[in-house]
Amino acid sequence: MVILDSSSKLPDTSVSTYAQTVQVKLSATGFMDVMPPETLIMTTFSSVPVIWESELRHQEYQELGAALSEMTKLEEGDEWKIDPPVYNAACYVAAGLLAHSFPAPRIFNHGSKSVVFNWSYGADNMYLTISADHISALISSPERIKRRVEYSANELMDPSAALSSVRAFLKKPVQRLVTGAVTDPTEFVG
């Protein structure tokens, strides 16, 4: 289940697509006459989550891209500022995540030299710490570190290994941690 923060809104396109889909289904009265009500309801709404998931994920990544972009523009000395090479690496990884339809991560940083992507599932957490030339993957539970993997600059050129770590962690639906408000998205990731 994807939980969006309060600042996130459905894009107009998704609303219209959803409305259009429902309208088409309901206007097709031919099958309504022969279909039991419970089947009709299930059929009508079966397509909705697919549309929502796709659109919402896209929106989440727009917000992620905007947040990363904002972090590069902060004043020197700001705790949230990141260096341009870190931004480039983070966008590269984020584009891979989006292409593989992973839920958008929550982000934070340790300073200008890295940005961290974070997902939580129940009490477990997964982190990708992305530097300009390095990725560190960490999976942890409240009790222990379950796994840590380091990826070098060469592997960053083909982030499939890091993405496979994410895929392994995100086998089940992931709850996205509520994040702070992000200003209007200005660009796509990558």
Add this chain to the structure above:
Amino acid sequence: MRCGGYIPDSDSLFRQSVYPVSFKGRAFAWDKCLNLSDQNEGSLLASLTWERYVPTEKLIHGYGCRLAFRRNERKLAAAKLKDAEAKLKDKDRQVYCGAYELKGKAIRDLQATEGLDEILSADVVHHVEVEGEIAHADLRIFLKPGSVASVEGTKTAIEDRLWNNCSGPLRHICDCDKDIAEHPSASLATPPAGAYSDTRSYTLRLWCMVRFQICDWLWRNNLWH
């Protein structure tokens, strides 16, 4: 009775959370709360306060309010170098929000944590600040030379372990921040270990308070250094 010295494993240490450093937008970001900084000699450093010199919640929060106040003073002084009439912008205003508790043992156990093999030593050491904050302590982590290609991933792992071992939050609104309509302290998250509970007996708390008063008096009168 000793003032200063070794911080026992069983003693509590507190990390003060200040907006906006520990926040992303209006949301609390616990990962930013500890804020480990790189030191020259391959070590990581963060600031804590030692329960011995902040033995009550009022004293814990007093430290936090002074911390935010000093940061605001520094920011304002810097702004006034450019413009004598400058005022502190709302977005730059530092607001103390509360504190999280860690045991000394949780910090020292980092050295033996499976999956953090690069740590040579992890300790917490009493270190009075130049501003005269006698409760200040350094969290110092030394890494094995050449053990990591990038220290950034190590920071993530350390912060993850410490977050899972801390308790809190102890929320607070300083007198100077009572004008803030939506105080960010409401956003502080509860860590996996749960809320903070002071398990000291009444007698022990009384003794801690007496010891603090004596040590504080000795410090103020230059009789303990």
